Amino acid sequence: MENRLCLFILYLGIMNIIGLTVMGIDKRKAKKHAWRAPEKELFLISFLGGSIGTLAGMYLFRHKTKHWRFVFGMPAILAFQIGIFLMCMLIRKR
Numbered sequence: 001m002e003n004r005l006c007l008f009i010l011y012l013g014i015m016n017i018i019g020l021t022v023m024g025i026d027k028r029k030a031k032k033h034a035w036r037a038p039e040k041e042l043f044l045i046s047f048l049g050g051s052i053g054t055l056a057g058m059y060l061f062r063h064k065t066k067h068w069r070f071v072f073g074m075p076a077i078l079a080f081q082i083g084i085f086l087m088c089m090l091i092r093k094r
Contacts, residue, residue: 012049019050023057023064030063043073051078 022045026037042064046054055074057063064070 015045015048015050016053016056017050019045019053019055020057020060021053023054024061027057027061027063039069042070043077046074046077049081051081 019042022037022042026042029036042054051074055078058065058070058074
């Protein structure tokens with residue numbers, strides 16, 4: 001059981017690093033008017049566990065902070081993930 005928890009925490013850490021990195025790269029490319037990551041990709045990374053990283057990247061790099069889909073969507077994904085986590089913890093304690 002502990003091995004699965006360690007792997008899950010490692011997975012979340014990697015996904016959040018990816019989320020933060022992709023937001024930084026996308027911001028740099030936006031400044032250079034280069035090809036950018038599709039918004040669906042940014043949301044997918046967030047949904048797959050990188051929500052804290054993408055949310056941190058939004059405000060650290062001041063990227064996508066004027067787009068309502070990101071301002072409300074990224075925190076909504078994080079809230080959903082926290083809710084799922086809390087439900088799993090409650091079920092596990094029973």
